[in-house]
Amino acid sequence: MTQLSKYEAMIVKSGSKLTKQRKQILKVIVDHSDEHFSAETLYDLVRHIDSSIGIATVYRTLELFEKLKIIRNVKIKNDGVNYYDVIDLDEQNHFHHHLICTTCNRIIEIADELESYEAFIKEKYGFNVTDHDLTLYGTCASCQ
Amino acid sequence: MTQLSKYEAMIVKSGSKLTKQRKQILKVIVDHSDEHFSAETLYDLVRHIDSSIGIATVYRTLELFEKLKIIRNVKIKNDGVNYYDVIDLDEQNHFHHHLICTTCNRIIEIADELESYEAFIKEKYGFNVTDHDLTLYGTCASCQ
């Protein structure tokens, strides 16, 4: 069973229909699983496959995929655009972090955990962390 | 010298004019220094003082204050609105984190550092962290 068909199974399982458009969008997302994408980006990519698709469908599909936890919204920019990335199937949790180089604007994804920090927060504030969003800004190795 | 006049000094020092509108907006921000605010929120608050102010002025002022590091943009929601909070004058660095309770939606600000984690990132990726943005989601003490 491929990565793609597992996501398709998630759509079917949720009771949603596996339409041509959803398949096309899903394929483009999986083929670009190492990138961050916006509705506009996806729309452009999918239009190469099927020029009749509408931007509204892309927005509605992103909303569905986010609800199904196929993709997640990542808060990496404040330019008024929503960006997403795929949630890996064998990702044990929803944690992933970004290193953004303020010199070359490169975005590096890392998976290192914050377990000890979260234990500390639990201890100090009685707050039980279930998810998080971490972006580190600075200069990457090649820009230093 | 009050907190307010220190911020006013920062405006003058930057070469910008200390207009009536900027003073009014600054006062409202300082009076609500424990909250996160949007342009709309500020606009509503300032209109109570001076009903002739324009929303465009609020946006332009937020842009100026952000550049002067009087306020910072916080990525706490994806509702298409930009939120800000005041940067405390005696804040040693620009680090501050949010705990967002997914049950009651309360936002708790904390100041605990991530120094050891950043040292680890430097070691492993050669990435030099100068700033960061961390939001932890979960359940607060009273919601558990």
Next chain:
DNA sequence: GTGTGTGCAAACCTTTTGCAACCGG
């Protein structure tokens, strides 16, 4: 067949911009 999903266009909402008038230094 039935109801969910789609494409289109209009509407919406936040933010930005052009411009003439205004006012702070």
Next chain:
DNA sequence: CCGGTTGCAAAAGGTTTGCACACAC
């Protein structure tokens, strides 16, 4: 005074929505 700043209104840009038609199950 002079140039930065403002208020207004229009525009821009991203996202949402109403509706008739299409299609997955």
